[in-house]
Amino acid sequence: MNLLESIKRFYxxxxxxxxxxxxxxxxxxxxLLGHLAGNLLIYMGREAINDYGEFLHHMLHxxxxxxxxxxLLAAVTIHVVATIHLVQQNRAARENRYAYETxxxxxxASRTMIISGIIILSFVIFHLLQFTIxxxxxxxxxxxxxxxxHLRPDVFGMVVRAFQNILVCLFYIVSMGFLCFHLSHGxxxxxQTLGLRSEKTAAPxxxxxxxxxxxxxxxxxxxxxxxxxxxxxx
Amino acid sequence: MATEKxxxxxxxxxxxxxxxxxxxxxxxAKDIPSTASFLEMLDIVNEELINKGDEPIAFDHDxxxxxxxxxxLTINGRPHGPGDxxxxxxxxxxxxxxxxxxxxxxxxxxxxxxxxxxxxxRSAFDHIIQAGGYISARTGSAVDANxxxxxxxxxxxxxxxxxxxxxxxxxAACKNASAMLFVAAKVEHLGVLPQGKAExxxxxxxxxxxxxxxxxxxxTNQYECEAVCPKEISATYITKMNRDFAAASxxxxxxxxF
Numbered sequence: 001m002n003l004l005e006s007i008k009r010f011y012x013x014x015x016x017x018x019x020x021x022x023x024x025x026x027x028x029x030x031x032l033l034g035h036l037a038g039n040l041l042i043y044m045g046r047e048a049i050n051d052y053g054e055f056l057h058h059m060l061h062x063x064x065x066x067x068x069x070x071x072l073l074a075a076v077t078i079h080v081v082a083t084i085h086l087v088q089q090n091r092a093a094r095e096n097r098y099a100y101e102t103x104x105x106x107x108x109a110s111r112t113m114i115i116s117g118i119i120i121l122s123f124v125i126f127h128l129l130q131f132t133i134x135x136x137x138x139x140x141x142x143x144x145x146x147x148x149x150h151l152r153p154d155v156f157g158m159v160v161r162a163f164q165n166i167l168v169c170l171f172y173i174v175s176m177g178f179l180c181f182h183l184s185h186g187x188x189x190x191x192q193t194l195g196l197r198s199e200k201t202a203a204p205x206x207x208x209x210x211x212x213x214x215x216x217x218x219x220x221x222x223x224x225x226x227x228x229x230x231x232x233x234x
Numbered sequence: 235m236a237t238e239k240x241x242x243x244x245x246x247x248x249x250x251x252x253x254x255x256x257x258x259x260x261x262x263a264k265d266i267p268s269t270a271s272f273l274e275m276l277d278i279v280n281e282e283l284i285n286k287g288d289e290p291i292a293f294d295h296d297x298x299x300x301x302x303x304x305x306x307l308t309i310n311g312r313p314h315g316p317g318d319x320x321x322x323x324x325x326x327x328x329x330x331x332x333x334x335x336x337x338x339x340x341x342x343x344x345x346x347x348x349x350x351x352x353x354x355x356r357s358a359f360d361h362i363i364q365a366g367g368y369i370s371a372r373t374g375s376a377v378d379a380n381x382x383x384x385x386x387x388x389x390x391x392x393x394x395x396x397x398x399x400x401x402x403x404x405x406a407a408c409k410n411a412s413a414m415l416f417v418a419a420k421v422e423h424l425g426v427l428p429q430g431k432a433e434x435x436x437x438x439x440x441x442x443x444x445x446x447x448x449x450x451x452x453x454t455n456q457y458e459c460e461a462v463c464p465k466e467i468s469a470t471y472i473t474k475m476n477r478d479f480a481a482a483s484x485x486x487x488x489x490x491x492f
Contacts (some may be wrong), residue, residue, distance in 0.1 A: 009486075013446055015480075048415060090452055092344060093449060098339055099247070100245070107456070188455075191453075194480075197479075
């Protein structure tokens with residue numbers, strides 16, 4: 001059996017697809033943490049977050065951001081495609097449902113991963129359009145930064161202006177709620193699928209997963225709230 | 235103390251054959267002693283049905299002492315009914331109250347086709363075992379117990395998995411009808427022992443593939459299986475199998491023979 005055939009066989013198996021979902025999930029989880037750390041620079045002021053934005057676009061002579069983007073695109077694609085295949089198989093595995101359905105232990109989050117996942121995916125598309133694809137030179141929120149000696153994108157102004165709209169804030173907060181919900185099952189699930197859970201660590205892993213989800217949620221929603229309350233302003 | 239008598243309403247899945255359309259049929263179960271087991275309750279109901287000239291409710295059973303893995307039934311949505319660590323045959327009517335309505339359905343999964351009423355065909359499990367759930371070496375007569383030292387924790391770990399009776403409750407409880415708990419128990423109880431270690435990689439790859447071929451769903455780490463397992467087998471065996479499968483897949487991909 002050659003290597004390519006082995007890879008195909010691996011993907012064809014249930015455990016193989018699950019491992020890919022878990023590994024791509026880890027990439028996305030680490031990205032979320034890095035993204036949050038970057039976001040929180042907004043509390044350090046305009047210069048700090050604009051410096052960070054400039055750094056992201058100039059690291060490795062401007063190729064770094066593209067490596068990151070392609071990596072993330074690959075992770076999202078694997079995560080979504082493998083999940084769709086798994087869900088299709090799961091539906092087919094029980095075509096006739098129970099007349100009396102009950103759940104003993106499975107959390108609400110674990111039973112609605114596909115729904116929260118689809119919502120998060122649509123949020124990501126909106127978020128990229130709003131802050132990455134649509135803003136350009138000449139647009140509002142893409143001004144010369146007063147504190148710097150050269151022309152560069154004003155990330156700070158763009159974010160603050162966006163969150164001055166209460167509807168945008170609410171949309172972000174609700175979306176982060178779904179992300180938190182998704183992670184409350186997803187983080188602990190990664191440990192199980194990658195074979196890193198045991199009787200002793202099962203409970204701490206469960207708590208770690210919830211804490212991670214809560215941290216990402218609270219950290220991110222603090223920004224629109226801070227803008228609305230006027231703690232962060234232009 | 236006089237035995238309490240229960241009057242119950244049963245909602246039972248009736249299906250004359252594997253190809254026929256099934257439906258929920260309502261029966262009144264009268265004067266059921268609370269000391270009866272769940273299967274004895276069904277025996278009483280069937281006795282009445284036979285006396286009336288009706289077809290009795292078909293259900294699987296054998297030892298009736300919780301060890302053979304033959305009895306099944308999803309009772310009020312839960313395989314083997316309420317209570318932890320019991321099979322349907324060891325479930326007693328004292329777990330129910332007078333006037334209760336009880337829903338009785340077969341173990342539902344595409345991989346477990348219904349043969350009649352509450353009886354399902356669980357031979358998919360046999361096919362999984364045939365794909366590697368054994369040791370191929372000739373074992374000869376039993377060796378001296380102390381000739382092959384096995385640490386007590388290892389023996390316990392293997393035995394806890396070997397307690398699986400192959401009833402299929404894990405599949406019936408799983409939201410995705412996945413057989414991962416069964417397969418993990420069967421893979422891991424051999425994999426940690428010296429006799430089984432030699433064929434560890436071949437076993438996990440073969441059995442997981444046989445499981446996939448049988449049309450079971452995929453595990454989504456919800457642990458419904460662990461919660462209903464009459465032998466209380468831990469889902470951490472699934473964790474270990476995931477790890478072993480990943481390692482064996484890599485070995486298979488980069489090394490030709492193992």
